[in-house]
Amino acid sequence: MSENHLKQNARSRVKLGQTNLEVSPVGTGTWQWGGAFYWGYGRGYTDEDLAGAYAASIEHGINWFDTAEIYGRGRSETILGRLTNSQKTLSNGSKIISAPLVATKFFPYPWRLHRSSLRRAQNASLRRLETKSIDLYQIHFPIRPRGYEYWLDALAYAAQGGLVKAVGVSNYSTEQTKRAHDLLAQRGVVLASNQVGYSLLNRVVESNGVLDTCRDLGVSVISYGPLSEGLLTGKYRTDNPPPLLRRLRWARKRLKMLPPLIALMNDIASVHNASASQVALNWLIEKGTLPIPGAKSAAQAADNASAMTWQLASDEFEALDEATNRYV
Numbered sequence: 581m582s583e584n585h586l587k588q589n590a591r592s593r594v595k596l597g598q599t600n601l602e603v604s605p606v607g608t609g610t611w612q613w614g615g616a617f618y619w620g621y622g623r624g625y626t627d628e629d630l631a632g633a634y635a636a637s638i639e640h641g642i643n644w645f646d647t648a649e650i651y652g653r654g655r656s657e658t659i660l661g662r663l664t665n666s667q668k669t670l671s672n673g674s675k676i677i678s679a680p681l682v683a684t685k686f687f688p689y690p691w692r693l694h695r696s697s698l699r700r701a702q703n704a705s706l707r708r709l710e711t712k713s714i715d716l717y718q719i720h721f722p723i724r725p726r727g728y729e730y731w732l733d734a735l736a737y738a739a740q741g742g743l744v745k746a747v748g749v750s751n752y753s754t755e756q757t758k759r760a761h762d763l764l765a766q767r768g769v770v771l772a773s774n775q776v777g778y779s780l781l782n783r784v785v786e787s788n789g790v791l792d793t794c795r796d797l798g799v800s801v802i803s804y805g806p807l808s809e810g811l812l813t814g815k816y817r818t819d820n821p822p823p824l825l826r827r828l829r830w831a832r833k834r835l836k837m838l839p840p841l842i843a844l845m846n847d848i849a850s851v852h853n854a855s856a857s858q859v860a861l862n863w864l865i866e867k868g869t870l871p872i873p874g875a876k877s878a879a880q881a882a883d884n885a886s887a888m889t890w891q892l893a894s895d896e897f898e899a900l901d902e903a904t905n906r907y908v
């Protein structure tokens with residue numbers, strides 16, 4: 581990557597919450613990397629495609645990846661760790677100057693009852709990621725039997741231990757986010773982010789208070805499922821539904837309602853010489869959030885990253901808002 585290219589990208593970095601970490605407005609999600617059951621890893625796409633997705637993400641200015649210990653039962657972290665460590669040279673022969681940031685997640689399985697579970701999980705993630713510290717360590721869900729406050733305490737402890745640079749939560753409600761922010765602050769730790777489902781087809785965070793609360797607290801909202809698992813790319817229709825389990829999840833009703841929205845997205849995309857996916861991602865950026873589209877190939881990663889090269893006009897943003905009001 582040339583120095584000019586790096587400088588260009590540096591201009592588009594944003595701070596992750598109130599931390600010192602600087603991330604690109606779009607990150608790459610990696611649930612697909614090793615996720616065979618839901619995503620079909622190993623059938624429609626291979627490790628070679630994922631290496632392409634990784635390299636294309638970086639080449640097009642993305643500087644962070646989101647994974648989790650549960651994705652592919654650790655396989656996503658393993659693949660990402662291998663790539664961040666081996667692929668230090670791009671296809672054109674130039675060097676990647678700085679390693680990308682990695683966000684991963686601890687899953688509070690019901691059989692995990694002690695703080696030491698988080699320490700062990702963290703060490704296992706560090707091993708798989710082949711790294712000495714985790715840039716952003718998130719609690720995946722606020723689930724029982726251990727209350728989420730218990731795990732926040734363990735997370736604060738991990739942050740103070742120096743093996744974690746920033747901490748975040750995921751799928752936290754308004755009240756849980758406020759409590760997490762306050763509990764961590766009491767321990768001198770900053771809550772960097774809340775990772776939630778957010779897209780043109782899922783705008784619940786606008787009505788349940790999560791978006792406003794995070795904005796007020798200076799906590800970044802990381803938007804997962806930003807393409808509604810592929811629906812907002814425009815490639816799926818009732819006569820061409822998504823494969824595998826996504827077909828059951830999204831089939832029929834949602835797909836039937838899609839065409840007018842996709843038509844609007846394509847109209848906007850054509851003005852910017854872009855894709856419907858980029859329109860979906862730009863709308864989330866305009867909402868002040870950090871989308872992390874999952875990518876299975878170099879082409880998908882490059883397309884998604886290109887959302888960072890242009891912006892929606894205000895009337896385009898409003899038209900998208902208007903067209904998807906029913907999903908608030």
Ligand SMILES: NC(=O)c1ccc[n+]([C@@H]2O[C@H](COP(=O)([O-])OP(=O)(O)OC[C@H]3O[C@@H](n4cnc5c(N)ncnc54)[C@H](OP(=O)(O)O)[C@@H]3O)[C@@H](O)[C@H]2O)c1
Binds near residue numbers: 610611776875
């Ligand atoms: N914290 C949580 O609870 C949670 C939950 C879910 C996800 N996440 C994170 O959020 C990330 C993103 O969410 P997601 O992966 O579920 O859904 P998504 O980003 O909305 O959709 C990803 C899928 O869309 C298709 N796609 C992506 N870019 C494309 C492009 N430019 N053109 C055409 N198709 C494209 C690919 O599938 P096909 O090609 O097969 O259609 C890809 O697997 C995950 O990878 C994960 O890191 C977190």
